[in-house]
Amino acid sequence: MKVTVFGxxxxxxxxxxxxxxxxxxxxxxxxxxKKVDNLNNGIxxxxxxxxxxxxxxAVQNGLLHFTTxxxxxxxHGELQFIAVGTPSGEDGSADLQYVVAVAKTIGELxxxxxxxxxxxxxxxxxxxxxxxxxxxQLSARKSSLAFDVVSNPEFLKxxxxxxxxxxxxxxxVGTDSEQAEKRLRELYAPFxxxxxxxxxxxxxxxxxxxxxxxxMLATKISFINExxxxxxxxxADIEQVRNGIGADPRIGYHFIYPxxxxxxxxxxxxxxxxxxxxxxxxxxANLMEAVDRVNQAQKSRLVDYIHxxxxxxxxxxxxxxxxxxxxxxxxxxxxxxxRVLMEALWAAGAKVQAFDPVAMEETQHIYGLRDDLKLxxxxxxxxxxxxxxxxxxxxxxxxxxxFELLKRTLNAPxxxxxxxxxxxxxxxxxxxxxxxxxxxx
Ligand code: UGA
Numbered sequence: 001m002k003v004t005v006f007g008x009x010x011x012x013x014x015x016x017x018x019x020x021x022x023x024x025x026x027x028x029x030x031x032x033x034k035k036v037d038n039l040n041n042g043i044x045x046x047x048x049x050x051x052x053x054x055x056x057x058a059v060q061n062g063l064l065h066f067t068t069x070x071x072x073x074x075x076h077g078e079l080q081f082i083a084v085g086t087p088s089g090e091d092g093s094a095d096l097q098y099v100v101a102v103a104k105t106i107g108e109l110x111x112x113x114x115x116x117x118x119x120x121x122x123x124x125x126x127x128x129x130x131x132x133x134x135x136x137q138l139s140a141r142k143s144s145l146a147f148d149v150v151s152n153p154e155f156l157k158x159x160x161x162x163x164x165x166x167x168x169x170x171x172x173v174g175t176d177s178e179q180a181e182k183r184l185r186e187l188y189a190p191f192x193x194x195x196x197x198x199x200x201x202x203x204x205x206x207x208x209x210x211x212x213x214x215x216m217l218a219t220k221i222s223f224i225n226e227x228x229x230x231x232x233x234x235x236a237d238i239e240q241v242r243n244g245i246g247a248d249p250r251i252g253y254h255f256i257y258p259x260x261x262x263x264x265x266x267x268x269x270x271x272x273x274x275x276x277x278x279x280x281x282x283x284x285a286n287l288m289e290a291v292d293r294v295n296q297a298q299k300s301r302l303v304d305y306i307h308x309x310x311x312x313x314x315x316x317x318x319x320x321x322x323x324x325x326x327x328x329x330x331x332x333x334x335x336x337x338x339r340v341l342m343e344a345l346w347a348a349g350a351k352v353q354a355f356d357p358v359a360m361e362e363t364q365h366i367y368g369l370r371d372d373l374k375l376x377x378x379x380x381x382x383x384x385x386x387x388x389x390x391x392x393x394x395x396x397x398x399x400x401x402x403f404e405l406l407k408r409t410l411n412a413p414x415x416x417x418x419x420x421x422x423x424x425x426x427x428x429x430x431x432x433x434x435x436x437x438x439x440x441x
Contacts, residue, residue, distance in 0.1 A: 001187055002305030004029065004077030006102045008039060008066065009146035010046060010161070010265070011119055011154050017051060018165040020058035022190035027065045029073040029334075039066040047331040047358050050162040062267025074109035075164030079183060082130070083119040083154075092272030094123050104132040106147075107137025114147045115180045119154050121214075121270060123277050124207040127174070129152050148180040151203045153210035158264065166191060171198045174206025211277070214270040215288060220255045221262045222294035228258035238438025239420060258437045260392060260418030261298035261333035263326030268295070299340040300379060302390055305435040306345070309388070309414065315349035320386035320410070322379055323393025323419075324356035324363050330360040332364060338392040346372050355382040357395055380409065388422045394421060401432045 001024050008030040020026040030036050035045055042056035058064035067073060074080065079213055084098040099120055106116060116134065127149045138145055151174035156164035168191055173184050181200060186193075192198055201209070218253040228238040238258050245255035262268070271292050278285035310317060326336035333339065336359075342352050351372045354363065360375045367373055374381040379398065383389060389410060391398060399421055406411045413432040415422070420436045427434040 001025070001079060001183070002077045003027070003079045003081065003187070004073045005081040005083055005119075006073065007084035007098075007120070008032075008035060008045075009083065009085055010048075010121050010158065011156070012081070013039075013044065013046070013055070014048070014051065014156060014161045014165055015119060015154065016079060017054050017058055017064060017162045018162065018191075019187070021054055023063065024187065025076075027067060027073055027076040029067055031068060033068050035069050036066045038151065046159050049329055056438070069314060070105045071109050072302045074106055074114075079115050079117060079187060080106055081152075083116045086120050086122055086404075087273060088269050091276060092269075093276040094121070094269075094273045096122065096126060096129065099126065100127055100129060100133050103133035105136055107134035108141070110134075110138075110145055112145065112149065112439055113179075114145075115177075115183050116147060117153045117184075118149065118207075121153065121210050121266070121273075122151075122396070123208060123273065124204050124211075124279075126207060127203045128390045138222075148175060149203070150175040150176040150177075150180050150184065151206035151333065152184065153213075155207060155210075155213060158332055159327060168197055172206050172209050173198060173200050174203035175200065175211075176202060178356075207407055211270055211274045214266055215274050215291070217255055218262055218267040218271050218295070219287065221259075221267075222291040223297070224256040224258045225437070226263065226294050229298075231438040237440065241438075246318075246399060258420060259298075259394075260302050260337040260341070260437065261295045262298075263334035263337055264332060268292075268335045271295075271393070274301070276308060277293065298310070298394070299337045300336075300344065300436075301437060302341050302392070303344040305416050306390070309416075309433070309435070314345060317350040317387045318385060318411075319345055319350055319352050319388045320382040321352050321354040321355075322382065322389065322391045322398050323395055324354055325359035325393050327394055328395045331362045333362045336392070339366075341390060341392060341418075342367075353382045353386055355379045356393065357397070361405075362419075366430050380405065383409040385411060387411045388412055388416060390416045390418070391421060392418050394419040403427070403432070407431065412428050 003019055003026045005012045005028045008028050016026045016028040042059050044052045044055055084096040089095050131149045153172055171188050231238040245251050271288050275285045275288045282342050324338045328416045353374045353376055355376050415432055415434050417436045424434050424439055
């Protein structure tokens with residue numbers, strides 16, 4: 001099938017590439033000429049395992065193209081995906097200007113039936129706005145061309161995006177059009193083998209499903225973090241509690257890992273947007289507000305432990321930091337707990353020596369050159385002459401370090417672990433003072 005994807009950000013690029021990989025003829029559109037040139041040469045702007053080679057193969061096979069030309073884009077696909085950004089406004093509401101601009105372009109340039117597919121995370125009611133924007137353009141042209149607007153939210157995770165797209169748990173489609181349903185079924189048939197993963201529903205329900213999924217997951221994290229904070233005060237161990245509750249299949253083991261808070265481009269933004277959506281219909285989303293509040297506080301937990309250990313003034317102290325990205329397998333620093341930590345350490349007069357397998361360039365980009373931040377080539381180099389080690393991201397190669405070397409290299413054997421990577425009893429044997437989340441000291 002011929003598919004156009006507007007936006008070559010995370011969602012658009014993964015969607016376009018995976019659709020091309022199974023044989024669809026995909027044209028991706030972006031306004032950034034340099035990005036488009038790079039993509040046509042197989043160079044991708046983000047770090048995502050497995051994606052670059054898929055882009056290269058699909059470009060070579062002639063199934064994936066990139067352009068800045070809106071006319072070519074609208075002509076190309078009967079299916080027109082909108083996967084442009086929806087940044088948060090100051091009040092947390094999603095800014096829809098880019099989505100609406102694409103809708104206008106489609107309405108202005110289309111010359112046959114189109115299925116317009118919303119893939120961006122958008123507030124409930126956006127499909128109607130897209131519909132209205134297209135209709136307005138068509139009536140200005142005195143055209144009565146037919147089109148359908150469909151909501152098809154994306155559930156992929158950064159770092160596992162290709163796999164999530166290729167092997168989806170479910171493919172949610174909101175539409176009231178039989179024609180659109182038929183097209184979407186055909187489009188996703190290659191990803192929908194063995195058992196039917198397609199869930200059709202009305203448009204507004206599909207739009208809310210995306211927020212509900214992320215809100216539920218964020219709630220699980222804030223819940224376990226709250227339990228961790230309680231466990232600490234009650235002399236219990238959250239890791240044992242986690243195992244105990246996870247054994248109940250109604251709760252499950254997944255996504256109840258305590259830590260230094262959730263980050264990324266999705267949970268923080270979507271929880272805030274949902275609070276805002278609720279306000280718009282005179283409802284106060286109390287639970288979501290609490291989830292957000294707990295998470296904000298959780299991002300400072302490591303800073304609390306550090307002050308507990310070293311006192312308020314951290315002048316002259318140096319901290320080794322392992323992990324900058326908001327989670328492993330990505331270089332994404334958006335809303336990363338490491339940022340809250342570093343900024344608090346700097347404010348208290350301390351220096352940071354940080355290592356991350358892929359996010360150091362991004363960190364440099366955000367903070368520039370500064371005396372109190374040193375990015376080191378290895379995780380061991382970050383330890384040199386540091387007063388303690390702090391861990392913010394659970395990269396695989398942080399899991400079994402050489403503890404003897406760690407002890408020898410640090411000024412003092414102190415670890416603040418925001419991801420509960422180690423066994424406290426074992427670390428005590430090694431002679432470390434080990435602070436983890438919800439495990440006592
Ligand atoms: C999230 C959702 O998991 C995806 O299903 C969704 O499609 C995506 O948002 C989106 O809306 O686009 P993502 O932000 O890539 O995906 O990352 P997650 O793996 O969900 O992790 C989010 C944050 O929660 C990370 O900071 C992670 O460290 C934290 N987390 C996760 C915990 O603190 N504890 C856990 O048990 C799980």
